[in-house]
Amino acid sequence: MTRDYKAEEINRKHWDEIAPVHGKSYNTEVLINGGHLLDATQVKELGSISGKKILHLQCHIGTDTLSLARLGAEVTGIDISGESLKVAEELAEKTGLKARFIETPLFDLPGKLEETFDMVYTSIGVLCWVSDLKQWASIINRYLKPGGTLYLMESHPFMHVFDDEITGLNVRYPYFSGGKPIDWPGDWPDYSDENYTVKSPTREFSWTIGQIHNSLTDAGLKIEFIHEFDFLHWKGLESMEKCEDGFWRLPEPLNKIPILFSLKASKI
Ligand SMILES: C[S@@+](CC[C@H](N)C(=O)[O-])C[C@H]1O[C@@H](n2cnc3c(N)ncnc32)[C@H](O)[C@@H]1O
DSSP, X not given: OOOOHHHHHHHHHHHHHHHHHHHHHSOHHHHHTTOOOOOHHHHHHHOOOTTOEEEEESOTTSHHHHHHHHTTOXXXXXXXXXXXXXXXXXXXXXXXXXXXXXEOOGGGGGGTOOXXXXXXXXXXXXXXXXXXXXXXXXHHHHHEEEEEXXXXXXXXXXXXXXXXXXXXXXXXXXXXXXXXXXXXXXXXXXXXXXXXXXXSOEEEOOOXXXXXXXXXXXXXXXXXXXXXXXXXXXXXXXXXXXXXXXXXXXXXXXXXXXXXXXXXXEEO
16 A cells, blocks of 8 residues: 555546535535534434544535534544635535634645544545555544544445446455556546536545454554444445435345445544
């Protein structure tokens, strides 16, 4: 594993392109009207965060950052995409919620932020942009106070072995990628606004549950839990159907695999 600077450049352009699209397609009205956008599982697993100092990695347009703030946390969100953070700042203004945003590649954060936090939070669509899991875990460890916790919710890597262009579950991609990224050409419908065709390419990584777990324990963290789920926040595979609760699930008999997981770890 080594840091992939080229991936950061490619992916930053991608996120800069779609940030304004997401500013319109994400359900920001909920935040503006006094609510938050964290799902019930996260709220339960996070526990009380009121008064806690939280570092949110890869915060995108700040919807989760501001949701954490609405639940009483003092939050700092960081992201590589300046356009995403512009939308985040505007949203903070509209909601009247306070949060600090820092534009930086994740791996450059140690040169830009000197504090420690009660919690590091990162969720949904984050690990595929991380080229070096060892550096990722060491940054999380760096920013946690002793006794502080990491909370991660992410699509399950097992889901990503399946062909996402056809119905059914046909294995297409390796679970064991060996850290080798996939270069996607762009020109596909955005996950949040299917009427928008994303132009810019991406370079994405996939990590196994074991690699994620071991990167954190190798960095000195203790895993408190890993939970696996049968629901997802977006249509990750062609066969998925939107359910009444707003989440996407695979229908019978395909629904026997994990498609989402959460992880809590603590700094000893
Ligand atoms: C799917 S979004 C974040 C997830 C969040 N749940 C959401 O939907 O708002 C992924 C974010 O990771 C950011 N990102 C990608 N590579 C990064 C890097 N190397 N350093 C920091 N942020 C990065 C992108 O700019 C993007 O805002």
